[in-house]
Amino acid sequence: MTAIIQWNCRGLMRNFDDVEFLLEEHQPQALCLQETHLNASLTNFLRRYCIFRKDRADASVSAGGVAVIVPKHIPCCAVDLATGLEAVAVRLLLHKVVTVCSLYIPPSFALTLSDFNDLLRQLPEPFLLLGDFNAHNCLWGSDHVDSRGRMIESILMSHSLCLFNTGEPTYFSPSSLSSSCIDLTIGSASIFTSFTWVADTNPHGSDHFPIFLKTNLPPKCVPMRTARWKFDKADWSVFTEATQLACTSFDKISVDQVTELLSESILHAASLAIPMTSTHLPRRPKPWWNEECTESRKKQNRAWGIFRRYPTQSNLLAFKQMKARARNIRRQSKRKNFQGYASSINSTATLKEVWDKVHRIEGRYHAFAVPLLSHNGVCPESLEGQANLLGQHFAHASSSENSSPAFLRYKEQAEAHAVKTSGAVREAYNQPLTQHELEMVLRSTKPSAPGPDGIHYRMLTHLHPSTLLLILYLFNRVWQEGRFPLAWKVAIVIPLLKPGKDASCASSYRPIALTSCLSKTFERIINKRLMYFLEKQNILDKNQCGFRSYHSTADHLVRLETTIREAFVNKQHCIAVFFDLEKAYDTAWRHGILQDLYEVGVRGRLLAIIKSYLSERTFFVKLGAALSREFVQETGVPQGGVLSVTLFIVKMNSIARSIPPSVQYSLYVDDLQISVSSCNLSICERRLQVAINNLLKWADENGFRFSPDKTVCVCYSRRRGISIEPTLRMHLTPVPVKKEHKFLGLIFDRQLSFISHIKHLKIKCQKSLNLLKVLSHKTWGSDRLCLLRIYRSVIRSRLDYGCFVYGSARQSALKVLDPIHHQGLRLAIEAFRTSPVLSLYAEGNEMSLDRRRFSLGFMYSLRIRSVAQHPAREAVEGTKYQKTFENKPSIIPPFAMRNQNLAQSVGIDSKLPVATVARLAAPWDYNCVRCDFSLTKFNKKETPTEVMRQEFFELHKEHDSHSHYYTDGTKTESFVGCAMIGPSVRSVRRLNSSATVFTAELHGLLLAVDHIIQTSNSRSVIYTDSLSTLRALTSLETPKNALVALLQNKIIAATRRGCSVLFCWVPSHIGIPGNEEVDRAAGTSGNRAVDISSIPYRDYCALIKYHVKAQWQAEWSLQVSNKLHMVKPFLSEWQSARHRDRFYEVVLC
Template structure:
């Protein structure tokens, strides 16, 4: 489809605004102009030069008023579409290449009464695809209005149509001249097939009309623009072997050089990597005007070339043979493109998770369509509008540099605190001989580097053009060379300048002005080699901080086993307690102005000097914070270099931890009865009492303390962005009047904390409305993809549904679980629609059947599941303040026989994990059990034992049956057994057996031997022992016990032995573990792991869902009596939709009467009600086809999960001409 620009505008008088209209045309050169309130009469001259005009005048007015008009450039063939309506509307069809675009312009004055039928009547008359736009005078929070009126609800109903998409992005389109209020009443809707190619924006120009012009345009294909191109590595088919070999060879030429000049060494190594990549991987830059799409490959290129050659051959020689060859090659090219699109989409969707935002998916849709995703930025300020990428980048650079300058600090702080402090040297008071300090400052190891690389999954390169995968695929010599670089930097404290320079990409903040620099936030790209080193240092620092409990327990941000929900559930519980005791709760949400940018670096180093010695760690961080530089990139154009005077570097994992240290003591300013709540820089204080004056007094005192704190630290609070709120059931309560630096903090009746809107009555209605409106936008993605051939299969759509839509309702659902059912239904309706669209269900389908096909549980059950999982996760960390809050929920879970009160606590290691290894022998795994006789295993094991004479040998095993779980260890002739809760997994049981063996040797064994061999047949547990980066909780117990034993000179070796292979100790341990289950004398261990609890919770929820399904009486119940997933692998979208509808029992053929209020259909042949069961198994009309394709007379088999039955049914439907009626 050709590129097309459409401007819509309610100009309120064509003749009065003609000059402004001409300015608009001159600036934007629209191909179509849709005007409302033209105020034409039958005698009016309505033409515009170079445009074909179509007008509809108001005929019932006493004066010239209302009316609509469409103007089409004469270049485009067009014609009017006659529509039967009493509304002010006009429709046209514009010919674009080989297709037609249909556009309807609509004006709905406030005084005109409309119903749903009136608008539906128009949409039903318009040929597809179409755009319907205009001034609707309809308000809805879905498209950005403050409220939803009756007309807004009508339009919302229209948008519930599977094929309708709203393009509005919530930007205001109307200004009330009298009071200056903004609203969104001009709308643009289209069919879903068009939406993926259209872009919508309100123009910044303010003309004399109270409506703003709107530009809707087709996104150009990538080849339609000639912007700056960036070079990309060809990572789809890299030759990693060649890449590694080249570097391994080249590095021999420099590996003996010293690293005295670290700048030159890093540059040489960087150049070596990029040179090898150019040879072994290659890069490309798209300089042609052909569409560059992710599914393009050489095979498609050849197929299209062959097709073109065949066409030319046929033009020259029009023979039947050449025609057949042309058709064959055209079909082949079409098939390859479709297949490649599907593969590209599946590759992308496999990476989708709840953190994937809708913007990424829109970009992928545009990419598959070959559309230009480049977002040009234009900045408008007092100097005018800046469009050149270079100039825009400079504007951003100047703006961001100002944010990092001393101007962010108050002059009083600079004069009295900052300058005097920075003129005084920082001296550490920590003993450098402390064992922890020695470990912290020890050499970086290769194992640490490999562990850090495993956490680096991004394919994006840094400023040096090196992505993480280049480092991961280096050879061993090159990795050791890089390790030498790291250790040289580590000991010298000198970081290369290029490693302290970042490239900032400006990203538009949600809901902010796109033509202003302050509407953007900086995302910084750093060199990947330095980010790997920073991860290594950061992991060490986090271990030290957590082990010594230096970070405040109130801080939940960026900490293991902590989340925003910890803070939010504390706030919710405090509010509920206030309601329960008829109290008043006051809360202040404090906004720290540019928190990361204003961090005082000297303060960080002062804090570190009190916990770190002046060794490698301190020197590295000190240099890390100094002399930071950045450039800004806009449209692949770089600005000049700017300097970051203050703050911490963006994009660095280490910087986040340093920020937590910088803000850590903010909680010390708060004293009881005030409660503090901290997530990174999101700080809230709350206090409840029977007396408002008491709440006021204590919160004001806390605000004063915070003001004093800010004057000493350099942080400052924004009085306007900070908010206060009162929660109470009392009526006519006065607002809080809290001052911060002599300015009153604004009081609100609702407040947003960490993405959750709390209202003063805690009825959750404002928050649920926000979710509903957000889901309406995200539903467009499902609608669009469900109408494509490359991405419309149910599994993909459900994946997107879970990542974008369900995750939106999941977040915070444990908080609003007890909200009013009618309020919860607002979001449940959207969820139901999304699932139905994903599986292709007919509109009348029962939601329970839809969920069953999609393998989805109900929202109510899901909220219960998430609450139970949150409780289990929180219980895992006893240092979390939220553990005190969840006891009520845990008691409720106990009543359901869900035991989560005895979950193992997860604590930081007592030893430095980077300097600690464990001795695990897995050599017997080299012999496959099916190919190895027991005697060989016995002989090999004997060899291992002989290598370690005078060692205590302990065999361990575990057993799990329906009656319970038992573990055993065998030491010489001593048999020790334990019994675990029945919820414990076999992995947990085997791990506990190993742990008890290690503990026995460490603490209880009276043998004089200093060596121990623990033999287990649990390979997964023994492999886990070697993992110190993120092991299972039970494994940490084993590692801790082994380390403590080592400190006493007791060494433990873990050996894998095959089970049931005649190894005596293992056989005895197995038998004793089994016997322990039913023994009354066995010692009980009442602990399970979080992973065990997850299994228990999932089983409970699944059983509950299954039980509910068995009680229903839907058509799907007749063929499917369980909630297991039935896959439809290999089916097209159309086939899959057809089968799903038939299984549910609701199809267009049998149930469309419900949409049109007609009578239920009857079978013309048999004179009985027309049902799916009748069509497939009973109707005499189709007996022949039923026999031909072996369709079972049993509906449960005909529509069952068997792939052959499914394929036969599809053939039956096609042959009987029913396929397109379903």
């Protein structure tokens, strides 16, 4: 087999096809290139390979440069060289660890003996030195000896090195039509017998011949991959039938045995119905390669063969012509193929197809690079050994050795008293798990990698109903016994290199843990119960915004910006400290988590299963297809676990008690920020130092450790002149003071100008615009609709994040982002570069960034106001310094005032009434909602009205013993209303005119349910013609609408009172008496005053859009001299903007 290829390619990109051919045809473990002619701007090619390169410093000249290209399945790491020579070295695992160095010495370079000796001293033994030396000596087949050749010969003798050359020519001179030997392969004596040196007879696109180092020794790393399921070719009907099981005979076996049998049966069914990929690495396909490319390469090789046998000028010219023609054919074929590929990314393709292709163009699909690690100078010579090194590092990160002596003493005393897990059997959260909870969790899961058992989420969603019952049986066994199956406690860890870190260091890798999908499904059920209990009892800290409903990172961004703005207007300093917890998840104290849960009232099964979940956790590290030995995770919450985040938040919950009331703070999972504002810098220092000391004490008592290096202090102030930096310490280490810091994705500079953040954002968006440049073209490429979707998803989404916070920057700073927005629109709609900006907005039907910032900010304020106890509510509703800000217009006001002023300028009331979000129903109570959808089987358009009425009457007759209610909602241009009629009852309500018809229908159902509860009707049926409301009520997803959650709670309350409520869908306007009567009643609501003014905040989307569009239209109507305005006076989307052909779309629009 070919172990290493050495080649002076005379331009890597120029002969890229030949480089790819050598890599795919011979599959070497390393390819050493000389004269690559690369510069720093050329990146992201050969994505399945690690490329180690050294380019010429002078980027204006395409010359020189060396590279070593290694397949990503080969463990490798760079060797740092301090030399003036053009050399790059890599250590890689072949049959043993070998250092490979690619070297190029130009003919004009003044090579000295000391330069060469310095290079050799830096190469770890054993090594191979391969390169173009431009040296002549009879020792390697030259016909004469020069001074450089004598120097190389003396080095070979003095260093006891071996020359691998056999005398075959390695270079052909087109000018003299002669061959010579100037490419050398030099190596350590210990590996001389391991390789055979062979020179190719075809130079391909260069004038140097490729050199092959072949070996018969088996490699340590076989190119293999883990076999994966081909779900796109699965026969799910076969799979479902094959998983049919019964759970009657599992009572006498243990939970571990049930888990094993269940896993085996699912995998057996999968093997029957779902094909798998092979373990061999697939060859990279070339969709652009065609018969013409094959024929042109044959002609090129044939021309070279003739020239090699008969070296004349005419044959040389013929060879060059064939080579140029073959290269041109390949380029044309590539171009046409890519044009077709780009054109297939359009609005007619499925969303998955579009994003898969977009990610491929962006280079998102990178093969995993296997690292080459060493410990104390020893480098394991197997993949298993490399994996063990990573496993030792990850295990050490979760070891108690990282804890301080003070905490270890505290821990020993605390763990002497075990946490009791018995009792509280009657607590609602401890009752058996329900089938509805299982189905709800399976519906909400997203496809992710399987764990050690190989079971995928997609398998779980296609199981036979009897198997689902068996899974529920298993879950309840685990729940009642309080013991996690051992197979669920094992994780497969994939090491992921941190950006910008040294690949040869184990600490540079982040562990990504893969656990059983069955385990994560069970964890999700338990997590929903635990979160419901924590939220219902108001246990979680108010300022904790991580992984909680109706909370986000924007909450703390708004709060911090408001705090700093208020300090500015009062001429105060605002000093903020941003903390960093070292290995927070890995060092979380497990016993402390159980203690905290016990203190807040968690008992019984829930506490017992969490205790079992945290204990006896182990993991394997996976490198390629190799697994390490098993390691123990001694401390911390399990990586990759669903419950882990919630349990970590519980452990962080007590941190608030350590922060004095005079100190403001923000907490997003483990991202902690504290701040103090005062005119006196000493007061700020004193208060913050007290808080820091308290936090350090809290960390010592809970097993955490703050990083002194990554914890940062920023002093926000508008005072000019020499600024005095605050002095804060963590133990004896000073806290670094910086001028800016990135907090939750936004860069807060000391004067809160956001200029640094805007510049950083612009650079990121400019890189993302390259994708649109690739996909957009006048005659081919994606269509307008697809390009706009990609722009909004990839680029505009970056601009949107935190935009209503950094939108407080001066207009001159915000204008920096406008060109990004404009260029994205120009590329999507293929507008002229001279097209006016307002024309771009009108043509693309896309508003300006200013208007979008207001829309997002106003909707955010409505969402915050819909939550009764929200940490950002005070910052959103107003500021206590409003008069002060009004008296100082030069100072930028906080978000609340800006939002209010912008709303007034648009014509919207900033205090719109918003319905408060209701608490979600308990997870175990969701199955109380019963709906009859039997009439949906009839198509209203195709079924005669009489047939539909007859079917309804039969349905009505089935429920003769029930009390019958009819509800309806209506929305017109002037009013919104709802109505409910029933036995001796008729109720009509008028709603806020901004309410949607969906909200009106829900209020109608609420009227009926409220009446049923008040009258205590034991059996009731509610008829409605709103299918969307009933589907929302019975949806397995968590409700996002406040009224849906409220209605679910009321239905559950009615059920508990003995009131059975059944909802039935009926078609509208087919002559059903009750439905027609309630429809007329709802129409009379326009004669009433508004009864219900508070509506869900999402209902105001249409109102905001209407007012913003009206302001935009008024601005556009003033552009009477604009050429586009004459054609398109009203803002809307062109009908021809959705043409499938890019050429016609550009011409028509």
